[in-house]
Amino acid sequence: MQEEKKVINGLLEALKSQDEESFLHIAAGLHYADLAEVFESLNEADREFFTDKIDAEMFAAVITELPDTMVEEALGKFSADDQREILDLMSDDDRVDLLQDVSDETRDTLLELLEPDDIEVTRSLLRYGEDTAGGRMTMSFGKIGLELTVKEALDELRDAHADSETLARVYVTDEGGRLIGRLRIRDLAFNNWNTPIKEIYLPCKRTILASADQEEAAKMFSKYDLIVLPVIDEHDRLLGVITYDDALEIIEEESTEDIERMAGMAGEVSERSYLNTTLSTHFKRRFPWLLGLAFLAIASGYVMLKFEYVLDELFILALFLPMVVAAGGNTGGQASTMVIRAMALGELDEGSTAKVAWKELRLGLLLGSLLGVCIAITTMFVLPFFYSDMPAEVGFVKFGIAVAIAMTAQITTSTLVGSLLPIGARRANIDPAVVAAPAITTIVDVSGMVIYFFVAKVVML
Amino acid sequence: MQEEKKVINGLLEALKSQDEESFLHIAAGLHYADLAEVFESLNEADREFFTDKIDAEMFAAVITELPDTMVEEALGKFSADDQREILDLMSDDDRVDLLQDVSDETRDTLLELLEPDDIEVTRSLLRYGEDTAGGRMTMSFGKIGLELTVKEALDELRDAHADSETLARVYVTDEGGRLIGRLRIRDLAFNNWNTPIKEIYLPCKRTILASADQEEAAKMFSKYDLIVLPVIDEHDRLLGVITYDDALEIIEEESTEDIERMAGMAGEVSERSYLNTTLSTHFKRRFPWLLGLAFLAIASGYVMLKFEYVLDELFILALFLPMVVAAGGNTGGQASTMVIRAMALGELDEGSTAKVAWKELRLGLLLGSLLGVCIAITTMFVLPFFYSDMPAEVGFVKFGIAVAIAMTAQITTSTLVGSLLPIGARRANIDPAVVAAPAITTIVDVSGMVIYFFVAKVVML
Numbered sequence: 001m002q003e004e005k006k007v008i009n010g011l012l013e014a015l016k017s018q019d020e021e022s023f024l025h026i027a028a029g030l031h032y033a034d035l036a037e038v039f040e041s042l043n044e045a046d047r048e049f050f051t052d053k054i055d056a057e058m059f060a061a062v063i064t065e066l067p068d069t070m071v072e073e074a075l076g077k078f079s080a081d082d083q084r085e086i087l088d089l090m091s092d093d094d095r096v097d098l099l100q101d102v103s104d105e106t107r108d109t110l111l112e113l114l115e116p117d118d119i120e121v122t123r124s125l126l127r128y129g130e131d132t133a134g135g136r137m138t139m140s141f142g143k144i145g146l147e148l149t150v151k152e153a154l155d156e157l158r159d160a161h162a163d164s165e166t167l168a169r170v171y172v173t174d175e176g177g178r179l180i181g182r183l184r185i186r187d188l189a190f191n192n193w194n195t196p197i198k199e200i201y202l203p204c205k206r207t208i209l210a211s212a213d214q215e216e217a218a219k220m221f222s223k224y225d226l227i228v229l230p231v232i233d234e235h236d237r238l239l240g241v242i243t244y245d246d247a248l249e250i251i252e253e254e255s256t257e258d259i260e261r262m263a264g265m266a267g268e269v270s271e272r273s274y275l276n277t278t279l280s281t282h283f284k285r286r287f288p289w290l291l292g293l294a295f296l297a298i299a300s301g302y303v304m305l306k307f308e309y310v311l312d313e314l315f316i317l318a319l320f321l322p323m324v325v326a327a328g329g330n331t332g333g334q335a336s337t338m339v340i341r342a343m344a345l346g347e348l349d350e351g352s353t354a355k356v357a358w359k360e361l362r363l364g365l366l367l368g369s370l371l372g373v374c375i376a377i378t379t380m381f382v383l384p385f386f387y388s389d390m391p392a393e394v395g396f397v398k399f400g401i402a403v404a405i406a407m408t409a410q411i412t413t414s415t416l417v418g419s420l421l422p423i424g425a426r427r428a429n430i431d432p433a434v435v436a437a438p439a440i441t442t443i444v445d446v447s448g449m450v451i452y453f454f455v456a457k458v459v460m461l
Numbered sequence: 462m463q464e465e466k467k468v469i470n471g472l473l474e475a476l477k478s479q480d481e482e483s484f485l486h487i488a489a490g491l492h493y494a495d496l497a498e499v500f501e502s503l504n505e506a507d508r509e510f511f512t513d514k515i516d517a518e519m520f521a522a523v524i525t526e527l528p529d530t531m532v533e534e535a536l537g538k539f540s541a542d543d544q545r546e547i548l549d550l551m552s553d554d555d556r557v558d559l560l561q562d563v564s565d566e567t568r569d570t571l572l573e574l575l576e577p578d579d580i581e582v583t584r585s586l587l588r589y590g591e592d593t594a595g596g597r598m599t600m601s602f603g604k605i606g607l608e609l610t611v612k613e614a615l616d617e618l619r620d621a622h623a624d625s626e627t628l629a630r631v632y633v634t635d636e637g638g639r640l641i642g643r644l645r646i647r648d649l650a651f652n653n654w655n656t657p658i659k660e661i662y663l664p665c666k667r668t669i670l671a672s673a674d675q676e677e678a679a680k681m682f683s684k685y686d687l688i689v690l691p692v693i694d695e696h697d698r699l700l701g702v703i704t705y706d707d708a709l710e711i712i713e714e715e716s717t718e719d720i721e722r723m724a725g726m727a728g729e730v731s732e733r734s735y736l737n738t739t740l741s742t743h744f745k746r747r748f749p750w751l752l753g754l755a756f757l758a759i760a761s762g763y764v765m766l767k768f769e770y771v772l773d774e775l776f777i778l779a780l781f782l783p784m785v786v787a788a789g790g791n792t793g794g795q796a797s798t799m800v801i802r803a804m805a806l807g808e809l810d811e812g813s814t815a816k817v818a819w820k821e822l823r824l825g826l827l828l829g830s831l832l833g834v835c836i837a838i839t840t841m842f843v844l845p846f847f848y849s850d851m852p853a854e855v856g857f858v859k860f861g862i863a864v865a866i867a868m869t870a871q872i873t874t875s876t877l878v879g880s881l882l883p884i885g886a887r888r889a890n891i892d893p894a895v896v897a898a899p900a901i902t903t904i905v906d907v908s909g910m911v912i913y914f915f916v917a918k919v920v921m922l
Contacts, residue, residue, distance in 0.1 A: 031666075033684045158651050189650035190619050205492075222713060223494045225706040227688070244705045245686040251709065252683060255716035256802055262720070263798035263898060264791060274803035275816055282824055286795050290832060290872075293791050300783035308776055315769055322761035322906060325783075329790075330725060330754050330899050334747050337724035341717055342735035355736055363743055371751055411751075437724060437898055438791050445783060 004034065011038055015046045020053050027054060036065035039074070040276060051077040060089035067273030068101040069281070075102070075110075084113040092118075093138035093246075096125040100135070125240075133217045134210030136250070137231040137240030142170035144197060146180055151193035153183075169228040171238055172201045179204055179230055179238040207232045210239055214250050219346060221247035258344055261433035262337065264289035293438055299446045300325075307453035310461065314394065316387060317456055320375070320403050325448035328410040329441030331367060332418030335360055336440050339419045340432045348423070356419050364415030371411060372404030379403055394460050402459035406452045413451065414444040465495065472499055476507045481514050488515060497526030500535070501737060512538040521550035528734030529562040530742070536563070536571075545574040553579070554599040554707075557586040561596070586701075594678045595671030597711070598692040598701030603631035605658060607641055612654035614644075630689040632699055633662045640665055640691055640699040668693045671700050675711050680807060682708035719805055723798065723897035725750035754899055760907045761786075768914035771922065775855065777848060778917055781836070781864050786909035789871040790902030792828060793879030796821055797901050800880045801893045809884070817880050825876030832872060833865030840864055855921050863920035867913045874912065875905040 007026060014023040015038075027035060039050055039062060051059065051074065059078075063086065066074055075083060075098070087095055087110060099107050099122065114122060121139055128134030144153045157170065170183045181201035191200055207230045208217050217229055221244060229242045265285045304311075311317060339356060342348045348356065379400035390396055418440045422432035468487060475484040476499075488496060500511055500523060512520065512535065520539075524547065527535055536544060536559070548556055548571060560568050560583065575583060582600055589595025605614045618631065631644045642662035652661055668691050669678050678690055682705060690703045726746045765772075772778060800817060803809050809817065840861035851857055879901045883893035 031685055033686075154650060185646050185650055189615060189646055222706075222709045224492055225494075225709075227705065244688065244709075245683075248683045248686075248705075248709060248712065251712055251716075252806070255712075255720075256806070259716075259720055259723070259798060259802050263795050265795055265798070274799055274808055275813065275820070279820065279823055279827070282799075282820070283827055286792065286824070287828060287831065289795075290788060290791055290828060291835060294784050294788050294832060294836065294868075297784035297787045298780065300787070301780035304779040304783065305776070308779070311772075315766070318765040318769070319759065319762035322765065322786075322910070323755050323758035326758045326761075326903060326906060327751060327755050329902065330751055331747065333899060334724050334726055334750075337720060337726070338735055338743075341720050345713070345717070347735055352736065359736070359740065359743070362740055363747070366740070366744055367748060367751060370748065371755060374752060375755065407755075438794060441790065441902070442787060445787060449783070 004030075008034060008038060015042065015049060018049055023049075023053055024055075027058065032058065032061035033065045035062045040066065040070065040273070047074075048077065056082045056085040057089055060086045063098065064090065064094045067276055069273055069278075070276055071098055072102040072106055076106075080113065083110065087114055088118065091138055092121050092125060092140055093136065093240075095122055096135070097130075099126060100130045128210055131214050132210065133208045133212045133214060133229075133231050133242060134239065136214050136217065136246050137210070137242050139240045141228070141241045142185075143173055143238065144170060144183075146172055146174055146198055146201075148197050149193065150188050150191050150195045150197065150200070153197055154188055154193075157188075169241070171204070171230055171241070172197060173238055177238060178236045179207065179232055182230075204230060206230075207236075208242070209234070215254055217242055218247045218250035218254065222251065223346075254344070258340070258433050260285075261431060262340060262436035264293070264436070264438035289438060293442045296442045297445065300442075300449050303446060303449035303453070307449075307457075310453050310457050313461060314391070314456070316390065316399070317452075319387075320379070321449075321452055323375070324403065324406050324410050324452050325445050327371065327407060328414035328444035328448040329437070331364070331411050332414035332440040332444045333437035335363075335415045335418035336422050336436050340422045340436055343422065343426060343432055353420070353423050356423065357416065360415045360419040361412070364412035365408070367415065368408035368411030369404075372407040375407055376400035376404035398460055402456050405459065406455040409455065410444070410448045410451050413447055414440070417444055417447070465491075469495060469499060476503065476510060479510055484510075484514055485516075488519065493519065493522035494526045496523045501527065501531065501734070508535075509538065517543045517546040518550055521547045524559065525551065525555045528737055530734055530739075531737055532559055533563040533567055537567075541574060544571065548575060549579065552599055553582050553586060553601055554597065554701075556583055557596070558591075560587060561591045589671055592675050593671065594669045594673045594675060594690075594692050594703060595700065597675050597678065597707050598671070598703050600701045602689070602702045604634055604699065605631055605644075607633055607635055607659055607662075609658050610654065611649050611652050611656045611658065611661070614658055615649055615654075618649075630702070632665070632691055632702070633658060634699050638698045640668065640693055640697055643691075665691060667691075668697075669703070670695070676715055678703050679708045679711040679715065683712065684807075715805070719801070719894050721746075722892060722894035723801060725754070725897070725899035750899060754903045757903045758906065761903075761910050764907060764910040764914070768910075768918075771914050771918050774922060775852070775917070777851065777860070778913075781840070782910075782913055784836070785864065785867050785871050785913050786906050788832065788868060789875035789905035789909040790898070792825070792872050793875035793901040793905045794898035796824075796876045796879035797883050797897050801883045801897055804883065804887060804893055814881070814884050817884065818877065821876045821880040822873070825873035826869070828876065829869035829872030830865075833868040836868055837861035837865035859921055863917050866920065867916040870912050870916065871905070871909045874908055875901070878905055878908075 007030060011023065011026045011030065014026055035058070039047065042050060054062070056078070063071060063074060075086070078086065090098065095118075099110060102110065111119060111122065125135070125137070125139065142157050144156060148156070153170070170185065170188070171179060172181045172183060174180050182204045183197070183201050187200050206220055206224055206226060208220065210231050210233055220226060220229060227244050230238055231240045231242060233239055339348065377400070380396050384396050390399065421435045421440060425432045425435045468491060472484065472487045472491065475487055496519070500508065503511060515523075517539070524532060524535060536547070539547065551559065556579070560571060563571065572580060572583065586595070586598070586600065603618050605617060609617070614631070631646065631649070632640060633642045633644060635641050643665045644658070644662050648661050667681055667685055667687060669681065671692050671694055681687060681690060687708075688705050691699055692701045692703060694700055800809065838861070841857050845851075845857050851860065882896045882901060886893045886896045
């Protein structure tokens with residue numbers, strides 16, 4: 001990796017000095033993923049130079065690695081002829097990905113540039129949603145008829161697919177195009193050339209429907225350690241395959257989406273392009289939650305207004321008010337995170353609610369009472385050194401007990417709310433990640449205010 | 462997937478009725494990953510039956526899919542002879558994973574059960590840390606000498622590795638064991654049997670040092686779409702390979718770790734075993750942060766005490782206090798999440814700090830002022846209908862302006878703090894995920910209190 005850094009720095013220097021020859025020379029030695037990273041980091045002028053000088057074949061690979069938000073602009077820097085060549089050189093699934101990331105008008109213009117047989121494949125792939133198994137699959141993969149021999153199969157594959165990475169698996173189909181079984185290239189390599197395919201193919205147990213969610217496909221890859229997953233229609237006809245590198249990408253995308261949702265971010269995932277996402281997109285993704293939660297938080301203020309007389313009587317209560325309220329947010333956030341992640345990884349099913357509730361109830365009581373004891377000790381033994389106005393009829397002991405009880409109640413409530421709300425959301429077909437830390441915190445802030453003032457009133461006043 | 466559910470339900474029924482014959486029959490048709498999920502969900506008695514009846518070979522595969530926390534207990538249910546067989550049947554990397562998950566005493570006992578040549582491989586793999594490339598690699602992979610022909614290479618591979626999944630790539634080494642290049646099985650299959658390997662091997666550009674972090678390996682897989690990554694020592698000697706399925710696992714593990722750290726959870730990642738993790742482990746992971754943040758939150762209370770006179774004079778301020786304070790936590794949490802995720806995905810490097818700060822400063826001002834305007838409008842035009850005690854010398858307009866200014870200042874500060882603290886943490890070699898939402902929220906709660914009361918005092922009193 002160290003050496004790569006040096007090469008990349010050399011490329012950046014060539015760009016800065018607009019040195020075409022050394023730019024092309026260095027670029028030729030780099031992986032397209034590295035070139036894409038360099039392109040992302042450039043300013044407008046250097047991007048112009050980059051697209052101007054690089055040849056279309058290389059850029060056809062680079063563009064597959066660019067963040068979605070940059071694709072349209074990058075492609076726009078090329079002439080129609082170059083665009084045609086770039087699209088022509090892309091694999092069918094990458095081409096469809098690209099077309100899904102551009103505006104409708106651009107898509108129509110680009111489609112017209114395609115070769116006649118590419119148009120057909122592309123249009124049929126475009127019918128599947130971007131986040132479905134069909135939208136992720138490639139139609140270029142090794143497929144052989146049931147009636148061939150090993151030699152015939154090898155000849156056919158060599159002609160059709162010598163370049164294709166997906167030869168890790170070869171699929172066997174019948175005359176109707178239905179998926180019958182699979183072969184590994186090694187089964188062809190290690191068997192006699194006269195062996196009929198019929199005798200050596202293996203059954204194909206794992207398949208996915210084209211209409212299924214891409215997340216389901218990714219889960220199958222990770223659970224069954226797959227390298228290729230065939231995509232079929234309702235009649236078992238083999239439509240295409242998804243490969244392991246797509247699974248990696250899906251898992252990263254879905255994790256990012258979960259993480260961002262859990263932090264209260266709306267809309268599409270930003271896909272490794274924090275810096276290249278416009279200010280207005282960032283704004284649009286953050287503002288709705290902030291506004292909603294702000295108005296929800298007025299409820300906390302309302303509770304404070306209602307209990308004004310309690311604060312009036314004993315203003316030292318204010319010292320521990322933020323602590324008790326915030327502790328609920330923190331523990332509720334932890335509980336919801338654990339539960340949301342466990343659901344995302346497929347651990348918790350419908351029957352687990354009672355188990356989760358029981359676990360979190362005990363955990364909440366444990367965490368709350370221990371934290372309560374810590375706070376009570378502080379209040380009884382440390383606070384007296386700093387505060388001398390405690391009314392005699394209350395006293396530090398009673399005060400400490402009240403704060404400890406409020407803390408225990410707040411943490412137990414919040415732990416339960418934090419763990420059960422995401423489960424409830426999923427039941428209601430809402431993405432559980434939506435009721436993560438920010439929402440939970442705002443909700444338990446309100447209950448925390450009520451609990452704190454109520455306990456204070458009952459114990460002390 | 463629907464059909465699998467039915468089969469799994471059948472297995473659960475067989476377990477419930479302790480029907481050995483149908484249990485074994487159904488289990489034989491299931492993937493080991495499904496069997497592991499079933500095992501996880503069982504109660505103690507059913508687990509006993511499961512381990513009692515299942516044959517060692519099958520369990521050798523099942524145990525690789527169990528969460529780390531369950532491995533020791535599960536293996537303990539078998540006799541020493543069965544344990545020996547299970548360990549014997551596992552691949553070297555899975556065996557090492559297992560040995561890293563058990564206690565030191567159990568590890569020593571288990572090591573003594575191994576076959577002499579397994580012991581050597583295992584001990585040498587155990588020297589690498591669990592989270593390093595070396596700790597993840599397998600030593601069973603296709604390796605051939607530079608001097609062979611295609612036919613000789615095929616014969617050698619067929620004998621040694623007919624079963625191995627890692628034949629997706631074959632590595633070429635010189636006499637010193639140094640990595641020279643790579644081949645795909647298809648290069649062997651599609652070439653004449655007399656072709657010398659020397660003429661057809663490809664250079665091997667991507668390698669990783671055994672001591673490197675597993676996360677670095679995973680990043681290379683996802684960036685370069687690798688299927689196998691060779692692991693070398695400092696002298697370029699080929700030690701083993703990491704395969705794509707490990708990369709999937711690493712990416713899931715690291716995402717979970719990030720998500721949990723960001724929610725303020727200490728210690729090791731729980732690896733898809735929320736329900737099977739003991740109460741005390743959950744407790745230990747959550748308590749330290751809760752305690753630390755609780756004491757930090759006292760600072761907020763202290764600020765409130767200090768500004769008692771402001772609240773005394775105008776208690777209606779309490780209505781919007783939680784809102785302004787909490788909005789800072791929410792926006793700071795969003796900013797830190799975006800930045801932490803972008804760093805985890807390798808987007809932000811050392812030079813990006815100024816760009817991040819500039820982006821978040823503008824974003825903070827934008828979000829804050831717009832939210833401020835919304836709140837000011839509410840305060841000026843809605844509040845008068847509900848609240849009649851506003852002092853004439855203050856008035857709803859001045860009040861609304863004060864709240865809006867406080868909101869803008871709090872959101873701008875919090876957005877900056879939330880985005881820059883994680884970057885600062887990484888500079889100080891602290892995991893950035895540690896200064897995520899919970900810590901940020903607690904910090905900006907304090908600044909929010911100060912801002913709110915200070916602005917209120919200056920504008921209105």
